[in-house]
Amino acid sequence: SQQGEEDPQALSIQEGENATMNCSYKTSINNLQWYRQNSGRGLVHLILIRSNEREKHSGRLRVTLDTSKKSSSLLITASRAADTASYFCATSAGGTSYGKLTFGQGTILTVHP
């Protein structure tokens, strides 16, 4: 079963616009990561935010984390056609949850040239 939900399930925008994806999760986490997947291939790691962090930036990416609401958002600024992909949030619980990421259902982003 999945940890949480991602919203929206699909997002269609024009090049140059910003894209915002949201992720909610259910249990306490150690950190939250965002991944990108192109056409059913492997996942590419984008960014990791720890449970004691509220915001993180990497290039055109901005991630926020609100542990009180158990939610995170990923903002991609100035989108490009090459950003077209599925985006997944993945949480890591603490304790002995070695090697286990729990993924959301993903947001399919389409950026039109």
Next chain:
Amino acid sequence: KAGVTQTPRYLIKTRGQQVTLSCSPISGHRSVSWYQQTPGQGLQFLFEYFSETQRNKGNFPGRFSGRQFSNSRSEMNVSTLELGDSALYLCASSSGTGAVGETQYFGPGTRLLVL
């Protein structure tokens, strides 16, 4: 450094057969995790190996098993294949400090079709 590699990339099997998938982690990485991805269930964790020991296991039947070798390469085996085992199988490696929640680097996956 070379990325995570998985072989084979594509596989077609029939029900009842068994299959072995292979994963070579990034050089120096000691933790390997396996995931199954299907349209219906999404990405689900199968198991994780670290220094040849299974440290964590997801909710999959015993038909799914794995192992890790001393060079950190890992294999997963599915016995008595069912139609529902058709999926993209992904492995991921992490630097292997042993900590929970490390960044995982994924391979391209093995697409298994069971007929």
